[in-house]
Amino acid sequence: MKTKNLSWAVAGVALLGVLGYGLWRAAQPEAEVFQGQMEAQETDIAPKVTGRISQILVKEGDHVAVGALLLRIDSPEISAKYAQATAASEAALALSQKAQNGARPEEILMAKMNWQRAQSGADLADISFKRVAGLAKDGLIATQKRDEAEANFKASRDAAAAAKAQYDLARAGARSEDKAAARAQARQVAGVVAEVAAAQVETELKSPVAGEVAKVLAKTGELSPQGVAVVSVVDLQDQWVVLNVREDQLQRFMIGSTFDADLPALVRSGAPAGARPGVKFKVFFIGVLPDFATWRATRAGQGFDARTFEVRARPLAPIAGARPGMSVLLR
Numbered sequence: 001m002k003t004k005n006l007s008w009a010v011a012g013v014a015l016l017g018v019l020g021y022g023l024w025r026a027a028q029p030e031a032e033v034f035q036g037q038m039e040a041q042e043t044d045i046a047p048k049v050t051g052r053i054s055q056i057l058v059k060e061g062d063h064v065a066v067g068a069l070l071l072r073i074d075s076p077e078i079s080a081k082y083a084q085a086t087a088a089s090e091a092a093l094a095l096s097q098k099a100q101n102g103a104r105p106e107e108i109l110m111a112k113m114n115w116q117r118a119q120s121g122a123d124l125a126d127i128s129f130k131r132v133a134g135l136a137k138d139g140l141i142a143t144q145k146r147d148e149a150e151a152n153f154k155a156s157r158d159a160a161a162a163a164k165a166q167y168d169l170a171r172a173g174a175r176s177e178d179k180a181a182a183r184a185q186a187r188q189v190a191g192v193v194a195e196v197a198a199a200q201v202e203t204e205l206k207s208p209v210a211g212e213v214a215k216v217l218a219k220t221g222e223l224s225p226q227g228v229a230v231v232s233v234v235d236l237q238d239q240w241v242v243l244n245v246r247e248d249q250l251q252r253f254m255i256g257s258t259f260d261a262d263l264p265a266l267v268r269s270g271a272p273a274g275a276r277p278g279v280k281f282k283v284f285f286i287g288v289l290p291d292f293a294t295w296r297a298t299r300a301g302q303g304f305d306a307r308t309f310e311v312r313a314r315p316l317a318p319i320a321g322a323r324p325g326m327s328v329l330l331r
Contacts (some may be wrong), residue, residue: 051075
């Protein structure tokens with residue numbers, strides 16, 4: 001009888017202990033859970049020229065490397081401008097070379113012969129003038145003849161001087177200012193050619209980043225305006241989690257601090273909570289301006305607006321299988 005009573009007493013104590021533990025656990029505040037979302041670096045790629053899309057070489061889900069060709073654009077206007085610029089460049093280069101080279105040897109020889117012929121005529125006119133002047137002085141011919149001979153001598157002398165100047169000019173070539181102007185014009189047109197060539201290169205749109213093609217917004221045959229995105233590429237190697245944290249919890253997420261969290265989408269089905277492979281994150285950004293407010297009561301009849309700040313944290317190691325948009329839970 002005593003043994004039975006003792007058993008009942010032990011059972012009663014055990015029951016009271018279980019009830020007490022349950023009441024104690026019920027009185028404990030529930031563990032807070034922060035839910036965030038994975039984000040990744042996304043790049044919208046747009047052409048720098050306007051044209052009609054002739055070929056699309058990627059599709060959504062493809063992995064591309066830096067410099068991979070995404071699509072081709074057909075632009076007859078750029079081809080026509082390139083032909084015009086090339087022709088203008090050739091003409092400007094020819095003029096510059098002409099200015100640098102000066103007159104041809106045949107032109108210099110011709111100028112020299114013209115000068116020598118004019119000089120011979122001037123020498124003959126000088127001799128004739130001196131003879132006529134002597135005869136006029138002796139009264140053998142009229143003064144009018146002397147004046148005519150003098151005028152012919154002066155004209156021949158000036159013509160010889162002009163021919164000599166033409167010869168010197170042919171030997172010297174173009175002036176330094178003309179040469180500099182010709183060189184500058186050639187460089188200017190070469191710059192136009194380079195500009196059009198750069199635009200022609202842009203008709204083949206290449207990826208400036210590596211990653212996965214998330215969206216292809218263009219279709220073959222469509223007219224693609226300049227600066228409008230046609231392909232979006234996501235870099236899955238550059239991911240982070242975004243959390244919205246109330247200001248009264250913000251001290252747990254200072255820049256440089258770390259925390260453990262898990263991604264439910266990557267947890268094996270049926271695995272217990274303790275077996276979940278947690279991921280360690282490191283905080284690198286806290287929003288400077290608060291996003292929105294959550295009303296939180298402190299005492300009956302009173303309360304305050306608890307501001308919410310955006311917190312971003314990167315995983316310390318790459319997360320296999322993680323994708324933008326996946327939920328992240330922090331307990």
